[in-house]
Amino acid sequence: MDKKEKVLEIIKRLDKIYPNVKTALNFNTPLDLLVATILSAQTTDVNVNKVTENLFKKYKTAYDYANASLEELEKDIKSINFYKNKAKYIKSLAKELIEKFNGEVPKTMEDLVSLPGVGRKTANIVLWNAFGINEGVAVDTHVKRLSKLLGLTENTDSDKIEQDLMKITPREYWGKLSHLLIMLGREICKAKSPQHKICPLNDICPSSGI
């Protein structure tokens, strides 16, 4: 089974246990998701959803974030790690949305990654979940770890891993693959305690040991 066939098999199997997979971050609007995804860096989606439940009631548009003081925004996301950095990103990002994009969240990779605090991972999450656009593969720590464990990639650099995954995966599955691997990484193939026995990929995983 070559890598292209393997990816399709992985998607097929994971799709069965995670049907209609999508981001675990709660959101109503593209701006909500952009903010939530920035907040999610190096923390858990549970922590993010706890904060955004109230945050999104208070800040509904880019203008709301731009007009708020940095101190107030910091206070509203204080339970998130790196909250000072993230508050700064979100506030300046909101200004750029107003100046360059009429207050709307742009729908292209180029425009999204031009925003402060937004990298390819965040952009891919937003593009796929908010707009249904397959522009790339979202590579986070889970995808990074699993793509190597599964023998799909050998690189360690996130951008190279994304390129590798894009080459061997049909474009229509890029967004789905990202989230399937993230779910597998969170719930089954955990970094510290991989659950080989209940993993649907244990017979085709080089790292399974079963």
Added chain:
DNA sequence: AACTCGGGGCA
């Protein structure tokens, strides 16, 4: 490529 940012949950 290594380093910095660092709150909260859980063992």
Added chain:
DNA sequence: TGCCCAGAGTT
């Protein structure tokens, strides 16, 4: 108490 967690920017 100590360790980890849906990254991105800077050096």
